[in-house]
Amino acid sequence: MKQILKNFNFVILLLGRSLSNVGSSLYSVAAMWLVYELGGSSFYTGLALFLTQMPAILQILLGPMIDRFHVKRLLVGTQMLQVVLLLIVPVAHAFGILTIAVVLTVMPVVSLCNQFLYPTQLSLLPKILKKEQLTKGNSLFAVAYQGTDALFNAIAGLLLAVVGAIAIFYINSLTFLLSAALLMLLRIPFTKMARQHSEKPSARAMVTDYIGQLKEGINVLMHPFFRNLLGGVVFVNLAGAGMFAVLPAFSAAHGGPEYYGLFLSAAGIGVIVGAALVSVLKLDRIKVGRLYAGVISINGVCMVVLTMIPNPWVSILLFGLSWLPAGIINVSSQVIIQSAIPSHLLGRVMAAVMGISAGIAPVGALLGGSVGAILTSDAVILISGIIMLIVAVIWTFNRTMKKIPAVKDLTPETFQLG
DSSP: OHHHHTOHHHHHHHHHHHHHHHHHHHHHHHHHHHHHHHHOSHHHHHHHHHHHHGGGGGHHHHHHHHHHSOHHHHHHHHHHHHHHHHHHHHHHHHTTOOOHHHHHHHHHHHHHHHHHHHHHHHHHHHHHSOGGGHHHHHHHHHHHHHHHHHHHHHHHHHHHHHTOHHHHHHHHHHHHHHHHHHHTTOOOOOOOOSSOOSSOOOHHHHHHHHHHHHHHHHHHTTSHHHHHHHHHHHHHHHHHHHHHHHHHHHHHHTTSHHHHHHHHHHHHHHHHHHHHHHHHTTGGGSBHHHHHHHHHHHHHHHHHHHTTOOOHHHHHHHHHHTTHHHHHHHHHHHHHHHHHSOGGGHHHHHHHHHHHHHHTHHHHHHHHHHHHHHSOHHHHHHHHHHHHHHHHHHHHHOHHHHHOOBGGGOOGGGGTOO
16 A cells, blocks of 8 residues: 555546546535526436536547547646636626526537546556555545545535535636646656557548547457346436436435535545445455445445435435445456556556446436436335346346456456456
8 A cells, every 4th residue: 555655646646546536426416406406306417417427428439549648738627617617607697697598508519528527547457556556546536526525525515505506616717727736747758559650640630540549449348248237237327317207306305415525525535435445355355246236235225224214314325335335346346457458558548437327317317316306215215226226136146256256366368357
């Protein structure tokens, strides 16, 4: 652990991510609650999640692009763009022209910036850390990410009750500005393509090369293991997005915006503890299929029981426990990709995986918000829990998942990837 923290680039990247996550946590709580206040229905919060999660699909196309960009410029540029975007909402409010349409327009553009940010950061880790440091490095990233979420989601809930959503947008802009300044300190070279050209390629050659690189990344995901893994993750994300779409309404029924922040904070703490458990309990020694099926079943049980408990504090506790598996799966999945995928394909494969797994989330958000508006938020959470349990059963008995060794034993040779 000490060796990782002596790595200058890793520390700067970790601190930069933490700062941007502070801004993202405050922004996401404020924006979703503002949409709920302006619209007054789960349908609009579902629509807001749909619009903010749609850009995640573009990650399938961003992989080769990420591999071409100068990393520092990409990271700093996305932060500065968010500084400007987040000021639009309070400025519109100051001029008396703020509507739900303005908020719903800003949210997906901010989300698009993050589609460049997070895959770029994750793709950098294997280039600045040794292979044996990847599990600890990813755990620290997940802990820092969810730690800021857990703390500042709760703070955002309190700030909503005290100063309102508009004031939080000013704070958001400041945190992204500080993050950009910090990322300027990174000491990293230009990201180079696998093949170098002595002359500037034509537009046609660039498009052809781009498509070729994209196909290479997608072809890797055609391996039976990745197909089965991503198939389950798609339904898990579908259920999770539906649940988050109705969470403002569920929280309002339990008291108000401070409870919304506490529910999100509980989820963040659950993910952080789950991420830490990967190293503490050495979960990377458990066969992948068994590990994934076991932890996702915990999520399903907690969600089902959550709908039967009227006490808000017990509900918050159960909600937090239900997100332990997310932390475990997040860290494990990142290490699987970073260990089993050849380094020259990492950028495009990482982006494609995140895009595909998150691509179903907009549909889940829209369905969850619509069902919540027609039925109740409790019904959506119950259905989500049942979906999680079904995925756990399928992963338990799937032959391909059973054959895959523990995370620590995975290499490119495991999947015969060159």
